Amino acid sequence: KAGVTQTPRYLIKTRGQQVTLSCSPISGHRSVSWYQQTPGQGLQFLFEYFSETQRNKGNFPGRFSGRQFSNSRSEMNVSTLELGDSALYLCASSQKGLESGELFFGEGSRLTVL
Amino acid sequence: AQKITQTQPGMFVQEKEAVTLDCTYDTSDPSYGLFWYKQPSSGEMIFLIYQGSYDQQNATEGRYSLNFQKARKSANLVISASQLGDSAMYFCAMRRISNFGNEKLTFGTGTRLTIIP
Numbered sequence: 001k002a003g004v005t006q007t008p009r010y011l012i013k014t015r016g017q018q019v020t021l022s023c024s025p026i027s028g029h030r031s032v033s034w035y036q037q038t039p040g041q042g043l044q045f046l047f048e049y050f051s052e053t054q055r056n057k058g059n060f061p062g063r064f065s066g067r068q069f070s071n072s073r074s075e076m077n078v079s080t081l082e083l084g085d086s087a088l089y090l091c092a093s094s095q096k097g098l099e100s101g102e103l104f105f106g107e108g109s110r111l112t113v114l
Numbered sequence: 115a116q117k118i119t120q121t122q123p124g125m126f127v128q129e130k131e132a133v134t135l136d137c138t139y140d141t142s143d144p145s146y147g148l149f150w151y152k153q154p155s156s157g158e159m160i161f162l163i164y165q166g167s168y169d170q171q172n173a174t175e176g177r178y179s180l181n182f183q184k185a186r187k188s189a190n191l192v193i194s195a196s197q198l199g200d201s202a203m204y205f206c207a208m209r210r211i212s213n214f215g216n217e218k219l220t221f222g223t224g225t226r227l228t229i230i231p
Contacts, residue, residue, distance in 0.1 A: 035219075035221075042221060042223050043205065043219075043221035044221075045218035045219065045220075048218065056217065058218060088157055090157075090159060092159070102161050102164060103149075103159075103161065104161065105151075105158055105159035105160070105161075107156055107157050
């Protein structure tokens with residue numbers, strides 16, 4: 001069973017640009033959530049999607065947005081990049097109603113903003 | 115609001131010894147889940163073990179066990195017979211359990227575990 005796949009794995013952007021990251025969940029998983037990991041702030045929740053609907057959202061500015069497609073694949077977009085957006089962006093998938101809430105994470109997309 | 119505290123930024127342990135990674139939490143939710151994840155240098159977060167707030171028994175998964183003390187709000191991870199491959203960052207996390215799907219995970223700051231040969 002294939003795991004969570006995130007693309008691209010590494011990317012470099014400059015301030016003011018925008019970036020789109022992609023996440024393909026495990027087959028059959030309908031929930032996809034996104035997390036930002038930085039040395040200073042640690043792991044912080046961005047948002048969670050289920051059946052193409054955003055169900056939960058963290059405390060990030062509107063520059064951070066996402067969406068989910070009918071095949072459960074998800075994308076997140078960051079517009080007008082700032083230096084502080086440099087981070088590892090992790091995507092996780094899970095099955096709805098799985099009480100253990102086991103989240104399966106991808107290897108992340110490491111974004112560097114210059 | 116939920117909060118996870120991991121007070122050990124780093125630990126060095128001799129190979130084959132047992133190790134305990136500390137985690138305390140704070141929440142007002144009556145129903146919650148506690149998780150431990152391992153993050154090797156590759157970046158992927160690997161699920162290790164889960165404990166529900168209403169579970170009567172401590173969770174175990176192979177060499178991993180969770181020492182759950184609800185009254186003290188602690189959920190320490192115990193790794194028995196440590197191996198060199200256990201060297202990684204370890205994160206404790208929790209989330210509220212609801213009927214509305216997957217609530218967000220709140221993570222601690224992590225503990226970097228280094229196993230010494």
